[in-house]
Amino acid sequence: xxxxxxxxxxxxxxxxxxxxxxxxxxxxxxxxxxxxxxxxxxxxxxxxxxxxxxxxxxxxxxxxxxxxxxxxxxxxxxxxxxxxxxxxxxxxxxxxxxxxxxxxxxxxxxxxxxxxxxxxxxxxxxxxxxxxxxxxxxxxxxxxxxxxxxxxxxxxxxxxxxxxxxxxxxxxxxxxxxxxxxxxxxxxxxxxxxxxxxxxxxxxxxxxxxxxxxxxxxxxxxxxxxxxxxxxxxxxxxxxxxxxxxxxxxxxxxxxxxxxxxxxxxxxxxxxxxxxxxxxxxxxxxxxxxxx
Numbered sequence: 593x594x595x596x597x598x599x600x601x602x603x604x605x606x607x608x609x610x611x612x613x614x615x616x617x618x619x620x621x622x623x624x625x626x627x628x629x630x631x632x633x634x635x636x637x638x639x640x641x642x643x644x645x646x647x648x649x650x651x652x653x654x655x656x657x658x659x660x661x662x663x664x665x666x667x668x669x670x671x672x673x674x675x676x677x678x679x680x681x682x683x684x685x686x687x688x689x690x691x692x693x694x695x696x697x698x699x700x701x702x703x704x705x706x707x708x709x710x711x712x713x714x715x716x717x718x719x720x721x722x723x724x725x726x727x728x729x730x731x732x733x734x735x736x737x738x739x740x741x742x743x744x745x746x747x748x749x750x751x752x753x754x755x756x757x758x759x760x761x762x763x764x765x766x767x768x769x770x771x772x773x774x775x776x777x778x779x780x781x782x783x784x785x786x787x788x789x790x791x792x793x794x795x796x797x798x799x800x801x802x803x804x805x806x807x808x809x810x811x812x813x814x815x816x817x818x819x820x821x822x823x824x825x826x827x828x829x830x831x832x833x834x835x836x837x838x839x840x841x842x843x844x845x846x847x848x849x850x851x852x853x854x855x856x857x858x859x860x861x862x863x864x865x866x867x868x869x870x871x872x873x874x875x876x877x878x879x880x881x882x883x884x
Contacts, residue, residue, distance in 0.1 A: 621779050631819075638816040645809040652806045654741040659725055662739055666705075666723050667693045669746055673754040673792070680795055683755045686766045689717050691758045696722040704740070707752045709761045712773035719761070721753050743807025747789050750797070751811075756785040786815060 608616060610627065617625050657665040670693055677683055696703070701724045709719035726735035740748060750756055760781065767773045789808050798804035858877050865872035 621777060634816065634819040638813070638819070641809055641812045641816055645806070645813060648802065648806050648809065652743075652802045654743060654803060654806065656736065656739045656741050657745070659735065659739060662725060662745075663693060663695060663723055665742065666721070666745060666749055669749040670721060670753050673746075673750055673797070676792070676795075676797060677755045677759070682791070682795060683759060685759065686762050689719070689762060691719045691721050691753050693721045693723065696724040704738070705748050705752060707757045707761075709758060710765075712761075712764050712767070719758055721749070721758070741803070741807060743803035743805070744810060745807070746797075746801075746804040747807040747811045750789050750792050750808075751785045755788045755792070757781070760784050786812075 614625060614627075617623055670691065674685070678685060691707070691709075696706075700708075700722065703722075703724065705721070705723050707719065707721055710716045726738040728735070730738070752758065764773060764776075789811060792798075793805050793808050798808070861877045861880070862872060
């Protein structure tokens with residue numbers, strides 16, 4: 593990648609710009625868009641989701657299943673959400689075809705969770721909701737943080753299976769004509785899955801389980817972030833910069849934190865040397881840290 597593809601890449605070609613973006617929307621969705629009105633819609637939705645998240649977050653403790661419990665927890669959510677949709681008569685389920693939950697195969701573990709479903713003309717009927725378990729080679733902290741909190745797992749399951757992509761896919765397969773089966777709008781496909789995340793909350797899916805609502809809001813805010821074309825515009829909208837966007841401002845790396853971070857790194861180096869029984873001198877500690 594570094595030696596062959598990166599030198600050939602046009603570092604600006606991926607930036608559509610206003611004219612090409614509008615042409616893209618026209619070609620894919622058959623729609624014309626007023627970008628200023630679009631921006632106002634995005635900012636209004638951001639403000640709504642952010643206010644709801646802030647009001648709820650202090651009342652909810654987000655917990656995560658253990659890695660050994662993750663697949664069972666997702667399976668229970670998949671079954672419960674199907675029953676909820678049916679009991680509340682939210683969407684008609686057109687067949688008894690079911691989605692199977694499985695651990696993601698090694699060659700597809702670039703995604704934490706996703707649906708893999710046959711196309712509308714495939715004879716196969718099996719669909720799989722894949723969940724990726726944390727890599728055991730990672731640190732314990734990384735493994736724990738990779739696992740969805742229960743609320744986010746709920747929102748993801750609703751999005752991918754019931755009444756999201758899988759249920760939508762069942763209706764596509766049940767369409768009467770080939771044209772209907774072939775016609776697809778990306779904005780509707782993803783829009784439906786995003787819409788039902790919130791619709792399920794409105795219909796009572798989070799009743800007695802507020803972590804489900806918080807998980808839905810955190811996912812909604814993630815989509816709100818995607819509207820911003822660069823880190824600076826997101827920062828102006830009130831998002832805290834992350835380590836990748838603004839490393840010099842990230843917690844622990846800002847100027848005011850530098851002395852503390854340096855002292856902690858030196859202490860870890862000294863502790864490791866003692867544990868290994870090595871003699872250590874201050875220049876040996878300082879050199880890897882870039883100080884004298």
